[in-house]
Amino acid sequence: MFDLRLTDEQEAFTTAARKFAAERIIPVAGEYDEKGEMPLPVFRAAFDVGLMNVEIPEAYGGLGLHTLEGCLIAEELAYGCAGVATSIMCNHLGALPLMIAGTEAQKQEWLGGLTSEFGFVSYCCSEPEAGSDVAAMRTRLTKSGDGWVLTGQKRWITNGGYARFFTGFATIDPAARHKGITAFVIPRDLPGVSIGHKENKLGQRCSNTVDVIFEDVKLGPEHLLGEPGGGFAVAMETFDKSRPMIAAQCAGMIRRAMDESVAYAKERKTFGVPIAQHQAIQFMIAEMAMAYESVRLLYMKAAWEVDNGIRRTSTSAIAKAMGADLAMKCTTDAVQVFGGYGYTKEYPVEKLMRDAKLMQIYEGTSQIQRMVIAKNLLVRNG
Ligand SMILES: Cc1cc2nc3c(=O)[nH]c(=O)nc-3n(C[C@H](O)[C@H](O)[C@H](O)COP(=O)(O)OP(=O)(O)OC[C@H]3O[C@@H](n4cnc5c(N)ncnc54)[C@H](O)[C@@H]3O)c2cc1C
Structure with a gap:
């Protein structure tokens, strides 16, 4: 039977994340955005209440939640601040190559370390x-004795x-393009690893974004994830599994744009009436509701497929692209609903x-x- 109701557990996680966004994220989001600094106390609190690393399996100290629950949490956190949500959800992105290709010992060490x-x-x-063209990467792994040297x-x-x-x-071989790509896991404190320019x-702005530099970093075989040359498949599977969560964040941002617009439209008067009575404003708000419902359904479907082992790259891609494009449209429209005030830092819609x-x-x-x-439609037939 088709059923969109959330389970009691899913409701509980949604409520907890919504409360966390209202009490811990929204009050400080503007300040950290302005400073361009990571809100470390917020992240630590998210860790303490169990809103970080939620999908790490119980065997490694996590909650072992499904992608759908992770997405429900992501929607709520992004409602509060997308930068905070991105940094929290990035732990899931970083953990995925381990979950996909790690050995039992690697999972115990690294996933266990994240949860403890x-x-x-x-x-x-x-x-x-090399951004869109992942296979163009130049960071090299060169064989050295039993191990490898990482540079790039x-x-x-x-x-x-x-x-x-x-x-x-x-x-391991730039000329081999995707066939040369190899996944690795390394600690920050290995000699030769350093942090470069901060964007x-x-x-x-509160989510830290930097260059990471590898200068002749000596790796042992225990630092490789999967087989040499098998990394491209790991990267692509990672994206298939992480993109529903981006769509979920977009749903949260669209809902926030809608809520802010509804509240403001009822307050602000022009020509003697609240702007909510102008059809042009009503239509922008109606389209936010249409976008929210669409993106929520899309991320739920994409997450459901991931959780049921159905590998349809296009579903995740559709959810991510639709979510992102509609989040851009709806947040831009929210600024329009607010008029000149929307363009200032007095209100949250410009952020x-x-x-x-x-x-x-x-x-x-x-x-x-x-x-x-x-490509899925034209080459792989769906
Ligand atoms: C704030 C931030 C955080 C990020 N976090 C991470 C992270 O944690 N880890 C990580 O690995 N990466 C991260 N990224 C990198 C991100 O994934 C890349 O920026 C993105 O994939 C695009 O790559 P690029 O910037 O090199 O753009 P390019 O690949 O140079 O693309 C430039 C433009 O060309 C278009 N384009 C490129 N190729 C084609 C094509 N074949 N056909 C049509 N159009 C094309 C693109 O859509 C884009 O509009 C982050 C980026 C940002 C800005």
Whole structure:
């Protein structure tokens, strides 16, 4: 039977995350955005109440929640602040290569470390010259005795300045493109690992984004995830599993844009009546409701497929692209509903609009999602 009702447990996680967003995130979101600093007390509190690392299996100290529950939590956190949600959910992104390709010993060490002590893992895929084109990466793994030497530079690494360890990808042979890509897991404190330039961003400013540099970092075989040359498949499976969560964050941002717009439209008067009585305003708000319901259903479907072992890359891509594009539209419209005041920092909608832009860029741009969707339709037949 088709049933969209949440279970009692799912309701409980949603309520807890909503309360956390209202009490811990929204009151400080503007201040940390302005400063461009990570709200570490907020993250520590999220860890303490069990809203971080929720999908890590119970065997490694996590809650072992499904992707759907992780998405419900992501929606609520992003309602409060997308930057906070991105940094919290980035631990899931960083943990996924371990969950997909890690040995039992690697999972015990790294996933267990994440759940036993507050901290971050970052996901190191992108490079200065390789974002959309993952297979163009230049960070090298060179064989040395029983181990490897890692050299290169990663860019745009979320939480990189605070991470205790990194999962990531390097190539054993750049000419082999995707066939040379190899996944790794390494601690931050290995000799030769350093943090470079910190980005000064348009939005999601409280989420740390930095370069991570590897200079002749000596790795043992225990630092590789899966087989040499098998990393591209790990990266793609990671994205299939993480993109529903981006869509869920978009749903949260759209709902926030809608709630703020509804409240303001009832208060603000022009021509002697609340602007809520003008059809032009009503239509923008109605479209926010249409967007919210659509994106919520899309992320739920994509998460349900992941949780049921159904590998349809296009569902995750559709949810991510639709969510990001509608979050951009609705947050821009929210600024319009607020008129001149929407353009100031007195109200939260300008931040929403700045934050939304990133959703169309990271974890595959909106153009790359369309390429994935089209390829599935035209080459793989669905
Ligand atoms: C704040 C932030 C946080 C991030 N966090 C992480 C992280 O934690 N880990 C990580 O690994 N990466 C991270 N990223 C990187 C992100 O995934 C990349 O920025 C993104 O994939 C795009 O790559 P690029 O910036 O190199 O753009 P490019 O690939 O240079 O693309 C530029 C433009 O060209 C378009 N384009 C590219 N190729 C095609 C094509 N074939 N057809 C049509 N259009 C095309 C793109 O859509 C885009 O509009 C983050 C980025 C940002 C901004």
